[in-house]
Amino acid sequence: MNPTGDSTPETDGATERRKKSKKPNYSRFTQQELPACKPLLTPTIVISTFILIGVLFIPIGLASLSASGNVVEIVYRYDIDCIPQQSQDDKLAFIQSSLTNKTCTTTFNVPKNMKAPVHIYYELDNFYQNHRRYVKSRNDKQLRSKAYELETTNCAPEATTPDGSPIVPCGLIAWSLFNDTYSFATQSKVIEVNKKNIAWQSDKDHKFGSDVYPKNFQQGGLIGGAKLNESIPLSEQEDLIVWMRTAALPQFRKLYGRIERDLAANEQISVTIENNYNTYSFEGEKRLVLSTTSWIGGKNGFLGVAYLTIGSLCIFLAVAFIVLYLLKPRTLGDPSYLSWNRNPDGH
């Protein structure tokens, strides 16, 4: 035809027409007719889903509650107790002074039989190991291999000494390594604390190099925490490895060691704590925890309660839906419920 202003010339139209004149191929896919399952929320499905969840969740809840109940746990907060009476007003000065005696002792009474292995944890509160400034202040290359000793990217503000030589291991995390120590004894007989294999084997094998030795560590004007033995490679420094697996939450426990023997009920254990770590500047709390474990982990009733709640809620809902379906029966797919059949004027 005769193209006016806003048309495309004929040649273009012609090619397009030729292109478009292909008949679409019939296939179930292109016609959107693939065989499909069309699930509907029928009363049966709804009720059985709820019952199934209830039946699964209540036993799991009960089991995990009982498992959590069977865990024996001794928790002792010592950050205040371990400051002598005269220093209570200025805890910071006490902890920062190198002259004060920081050893303190206490006695635990084992409430129930504790089966080996008994895990020893230290628990810190109000310590944000997940702070963005903190978590990124490390260098994994440097930790893994001696070749990258000079690699201190991201390690600020604990990257190098003032004269520029690299700190190994660099970064805030390593610098703030926890340095309280614990020892246990019963009736003057020392209880062995096994500090081997407290870190993940994968970390020891692949993240921390066996040829990397601490260097210039904790030499600066500001001491963050523990010093490291410069003759032991990082892969053997299990306390460091545990510490450097930063906690997810501000209230966290870290494995200190294990007691490889059962502790009998009512056994008196005397504990000697070297209270070195400064949590006083930020009102952090320190606890010592002795705990057994169960299949569900440590002592925590929350999950059991949650499962029980969800389970019983689902049973309740199942019953409610049964009642509903009985009281207000509706055949599925009844055309008389269609809006235009219900009120013919279409409102």
Place this chain on the structure above:
Amino acid sequence: MASHSVNPPEDSAAAEAAPNTVPPRRGSLSFRSRAERSSSETLSVEIMERSRSRPMASYASKRSDSDKLGSQREIDDDEARFVYINDPERSNLAARLPNNAIKTTKYTILTFLPRNLFEQFHRVAYIYFLILAGLNQVPQLGVFSPAASILPLAFVLGVTAVKDGYEDWRRSRSDRNENNRVALVLVPGDREFRPTPWKYVRVGEVIKVAADESIPCDMVLLATSDPAGVAYVQTINLDGESNLKTRYAKQEMQSTAPEALSGLIRCEKPNRNIYGFLASVNVDFPTGTAATKPVSLGQSNIILRGCELKNTSWVVGVAVYTGQDTKVMLNSSGAPSKRSRLESQMNREVILLAATLFALCSIVAILAGVWLVDHRHELDTLPYYRKQDLSEPQVGKYNYYGIGAETVFAFLMSVILFQVMIPIALYISMELVRLGQAFFMIQDKNMFDEATKTRFQCRALNINEDLGQIKYVFSDKTGTLTENKMEFRCASVRGVDYSHGEEESLFSSVSSGETRKPKTSVKIDPELMDAIKGGQGIEKANLARDFFLALATCNTVVPILVETPDPSVKLIDYQGESPDEQALVYAAAAYGFMLVERTSGHIVVDVLGERQRFNVLGLHEFDSDRKRMSVVIGFPDKTIKLFVKGADNSMFGVIRKNIDLDIIRETETNLHAYSSMGLRTLVIGMREFSIDVFEEWHSAYEKASQSLIGRAKLLRAVAANVERDLNILGASGIEDKLQQGVPEAIESLRQAGIKVWVLTGDKQETAISIGFSCKLLTREMTQIVINSNSKEACRKSLQDAASTARRLKAAPDSESTFSGTGSMQTPLALIIDGTSLVHILDTELEDELFEVATVCDVVLCCRVAPMQKAGIVTLIKNRTDDMTLAIGDGANDVSMIQMADVGIGISGQEGRQAVMASDFAMGQFRFLVPLLLVHGHWNYQRMAYMIMYNFYRNSVFVFLLFCVLYSVIYTALPTIIVGVLDKDVSRKTLLKYPKLYRAGQNNERYNLKLFVLTMMDSLWQSLTVFYIPYLAYRRSTIDGPSLGDLLILAVVLVVNIHLAMDVFQWNWITHASLWGCIVATIICVIIIDCIWMFPGYWAIFHIMGTRLFWACLFGILVASMVPRFTTKALTEYLMPSDVQLARELEKSEETNLSNSSEIPLSTFSQL
């Protein structure tokens, strides 16, 4: 657009500015202004000045001033354009008239970038992304690399810009081709026509156009190859009508050779009205002796750009409007960028989310600030903060800029972290989903037109989902509803009904070894044929012959010979203004009365194999008052007969009632039967003239046709005087052939709650009869007709209409307002014509029209110009939020298609303009049903769900991030798959229950309430995802990466199970993508945890080894889904939506047919 044309400066100041260069012009102009002052001195001076060059012109122009005052509407000088025939220099002198180049592009190279970006940034989200990209450039915040943060936005913007640019380039290419077409232009000095590119044609130049060529600009006819000055043009590109229109060159100009012609045309300024033209011409004669009177020019003297010359070997005309001033260009509005409704609604949610985001970030910043102030003394040494940097000799600061700055940074950083709240990926997903949906629409075999071998085309990709929300359909008539093929179906001769077309006609006209056949053959009724041949008596035969002779002669159809491969056979193609007449002439030819030749004075008809020549003594044209036309034919045997044909109501008034009463009654019965079949009926009558009557008529006719003032009125009076006492010959029934499935489609659309309006350039009668045949109008409907000639009359008719509407709507029963729902009330139809619309559109009457029109169930607009079509669409668009769809096939529908929210072009026809302007193109009107009811419904449902789901998913991430910071693994694939493939209800059900379409019209799947509920759900889900592990792992040895792994797996599982719960149909692709995504996420997490570089090394294996992990994961999934599942089950059971019920119906039907695994799908194309 009209402001483009600068008015020719009529003020003398402008004319005097260049007195020496063009003295004649100055003379003529100042003459007129000074003549008003009646200064005789000036007058004589001017005449002398003029006489040097064109002595007669000044005289003529003086006459024109005095003469025209009474005769017709005067064009004010201010509003006139002066065109000097054959003198482009002078015509263009004062005003900077545009040349004939056209420009339809939106951008230039310079404006492309700013304008395109400006348009794109109408998406609120893009501004948001821009701000974020800016934030990422701040080094202190550098969460991601600055370049990478710009990348997604740049990608999205770039793709759209390239697409827009390409489209514009195509437009510019077509402009260039158009502008470089060649026309023959008379070079003033040379007196010969030279080929010139169209773009250089100027106002005032004389142009010659040959047969079948396009008209390069709007021109006034000066001369044609026909001695009587007749020319035929095809105006399909302008008004969509494919028949030929007759145009005349004024005899005053026709008599002079075009090369020698000069004169002045005063015409209106460029306007959009393609049905009107107002001008007058003064012709200068080179001899300078005879004086000319100003001759008024009308619409029949102008041929418009976009038309094509037919059946006339050449015409010569003078360009009056060029380029952008031409009526066709003024009637084409620029293509506006369309944006889907869902997307504009999304802007609202984007703003809401941005506010939430701002609030969240403010909380973060405030808390950060409070904490910093609290710990300001410890910051130096705090193990996990430590701002003191001892690496350098002097004590530095580690990444610290003071408490105020740190607070601001905390805010900005949280903005960056939470930015996924408004997902840029959503916009990318949306494009991908639309692409997929377009693929399926194109591939749908139910929308493939077998006849023209065209399939569905998606020309716009961003409004797929609008198809599911349409409330108004504006449809063109010719070529869209109808096939534009008239077919003669029934004849009633002397009250006997012959409507059994069974046999092929065998007639052909043979003369000098050449066989001529009509191009279209009509099936004939053997009984009627028998009657013609005299098998049923002489009297009957004579009447039947007169009947067909009347059909063959009483028309303005022109036979055109078309060559065929066989040189001895030629086809006769009947061309004429009215397709009805064409059909009648074809019918007459089939019965042996073949119109072979027509000139202005005589007609040659092959009567049953014998050529006869009839003199056409007079022709009374059709007009809308009489509603009939007539010819006076001088027979070879010297008898003179008047043949009249017209609409039944007008004809029965002039038929002799005293005799043939039975016949009249029978004919009326037949007519009623025809029109209830949807046929267009005409009654044919005849009067034999006695010599006295003829003489009387002849002198009156001659007098009237030579009269200069009020000729049409006089002729009408002559006609009315003679068209009486007719003998009834019979009646005819013509079928305006509807496209396949149109009535059914319209019914389905109405069921779906879509209002169908028909806008046509056709006559009112035609429009109404089509309305009946396509079941748009029914006999029960009350018709409100508005055709008024002035604004006041329009106002009154509208008020009457409104009160009628109120009365009818209120009275019968008050309980229903919906149309087509089987209610008992009187349905209303509004019929309005283009002339009334001229007075209504763009005035305060629009509101009243809107009120009336929306109350009516059906609206028919006839005789509407292209721009009025767009105006009607705008009328609805501006006043409601309802979605509009325009469908049409011709160039006259372009502006309507562009204006409507969704424009659909009918492809496969000859013209391509509508398709080029459309968003979607398809072969048949009835494809609207699968397109809207099936694909539209699905597209809307899918897209709405996908947007909602994306907002949900990202807000889960953000609410979670608000508690713990972790990166996000993107899980877009399943949503995209669901967005492309999921079907809530099957095609079959959707077609069975068209009312399901209302879900989209009522915004059921995407609204603020649903959004808020979804957000609350997402808040609950993120709370469970965070707090269950938080409480379970409190005081434990859990490390950050392990907890992160747990959270990420939980989130991915939760969002995917959420999605799974909402999937309607599970096919293998859905299964694969959904479960595949979960597996892929797990694999991703594992892979990341296998890289020693990352702090999370091996964490996943450690945590997966603990039972607590699995218990947490399982607990999270169930706890987060319980509220949603319960709500879903409750609402689906207690308050099922129609769509839900339809799904249940579908399912129960399937189980009933359990044995047959496959249901034969009845497709709409089988209708």
